[in-house]
Amino acid sequence: MQYDSSGRLRHFLTIEGLERETLVHILDTAETFISFGEREIKKVPILRGKTVVNLFFENSTRTRTTFEIAAKRLSADVINLNPTRLSTSKGESVLDTVRNLEAMHTDLFVVRDAHSGAAYLIAQHVPSHVAIINAGDGRHAHPTQAMLDVFTIRQHKHEFKNLRVAIVGDILHSRVARSQIHALNILGTPEVRVVAPKTLLPTEVERLGVHPYTDMRRGLKDVDVVIMLRLQLERMQGTLIASEQEYFNLYGLTEDKLAQAKPDVLVMHPGPINRGLEIASDVADGPHSVILDQVTNGIAVRMSIMAMVMGGQAGRKKA
């Protein structure tokens, strides 16, 4: 689905099922884009004359902005849309919206939706010259976020083959965690851990290729990277955690808990952070934190992915 018949990446919907070579290529290309942000002229003409629509059925400022900047640095024309849609068959459906925009000769859709599988659905119904990038679908996947996270890890740790990574927080509802797990596994990370109370761990999570921990201190023991997830309070429904206070005591990242990890541990967070809920301020702003690097890298990584799905000859899947 994501690769065309000649093995070229044509949509970017989920990390699951992608080749290691594809991921490495995205990271390598992003590396070359990193310096662009510091130049006087920040643009390259790779997507000149192309129309990119940021189609965000679910609100987001940060992700949409980085996609917009990425597309503009590639010289594309960018349109941002925030359509509200009805959840029944009455009214305009997701596909109606996409078909209308497609009729206006859009080349690339960056899609975010509150429902798992939305980007897949759209990719199945667009003509072959239109590309789809998933900017987050429900609890399923957020593959560009995962790519910028592994990019940031590689920047600091250089390779994955000796790393121990812990992902902490609301794994159950997190599309970011799912995509990170796939990316880390495909890139050969020997040990990926997830840390959360049992209410926030999905059933059979081990089958994604992770080791679950409910005790954060044990989960952080000797890890090289800690990825904190945002606790989405609106999803908590009152029975998933007992209180914010107890959650912070047990699963909030503090200097004290971080001391269990390796001395050169990286602290990451996809943002926006809830200070004092999942992470203490001194850790978020501390020497191990690479949270702002993640934001900067997001632009280069998204440029790389956009360039790839828009028909660069790169990213060819090995036969």
Added chain:
Amino acid sequence: MGLVITNGRVIDPANDVDGVNTLYINDGFIAGVGDPPTDFETEREIDASGLIVCPGLIDIRARLREPGQEYKATLDSELSAAIAGGITTLCIPPDTDPVIDNPAMAQMIRQRAWQIGKSFIHPLGALTQGLKGESLTNMHALGGAGCVGVSNALAPVKDTVVMRRAMQYACTFDLTVFLNSQDPWLRGNGVVHEGEISTRLGLPAIPEAAETVGVARDLALIETTYARCHFNGLSTARAVDMLAHAKSVGLPVSADVTAHHLHLTEHDIGFFNTLCHVSPPLRGQRDRDRLRSALKEGVISAICSDHQPHEPDAKLTPFSESEPGISGLETLLPLTLKLVDDGLLDMPEAISLLTANPARILGIDSGHLGVGATADICIFDWDEHWVLDRNKMVSRGKNNPFQNWEFRGRVTHTLVGGEPAYGRPG
């Protein structure tokens, strides 16, 4: 008028008949099997050489969408699909719009079906007013209007006192209660089985425990009321085991399974295939295997289509927003015959799961070919291999996940009340 069906292998499990035989039909009824009745005049003949002749199939649960959702399908369109699938009798749940919670609705639907003149419809009446789970319906009147049982369909009866009294009241009039036992809280807004697939795809999940708790609660109430109850569409191995135990201690219970739960598992959802969005959800391999063995053991005694035709848009949405259900009338027999081909069942066993057994569950005089019975007959070619193209199904709903499956056995003729209602073109 006299119709004779010759040279077919007649399989009539209710009467323990299996062999090449001749059926004589007069004025819509079976007039003789083997020997012609006296004064029989053959006016028409169907040569069933090489074909299997069995009672018309009885589908214990099918939604035909009329009244209320005619944009999905109509009685006319779905009754045509039923006869194309060899189904001559259908039982419909009361969750039409308006709900079948009064005798007039039940009579209206039966009358509409009668006018259309294809398969027979037996409605279930609502267990509670408006299916709200609060107050009881006039069950005696519903029974009088032709309802063969009562059910709250997919709407939960959360209050256990209401459920207990509904069972007692139904029992008073000897009405079977048809149950969709699921704990509404554990079910929540789930759309797939809680397991590997829900975790991988990030879809809201329904744990096995939703069915375990629902069935356990209802069995406890059956123990105290001794109401005759039928469990609709069990999906888990755990529930099957509980039912087997209940039967072994003599509780008046029965159960069916949908044809799709016998063949598909959660893994068939792949990447968000909304055609596999059904309720209860497709479960794991172990559950599917247990549902199959339960058929063999007689713990589950009927297979149904759980037919739910949809307009295309209902499935062209993200998975959790899509509407559950399969348009299954035309794959009920093929999927059941697949169990014969797989060696799980022999042919008479398979046919009784679609004829004599559902007739017993519904308490209707149908599903057999004894002399004097209404001549509802299904004839199929067991040697025909064919591939399903869902877009060519007769049903208005094309939402069927068995696209391109190869099947063995296909309906050639369907007779309703002795009249040929369907003959396969070509």
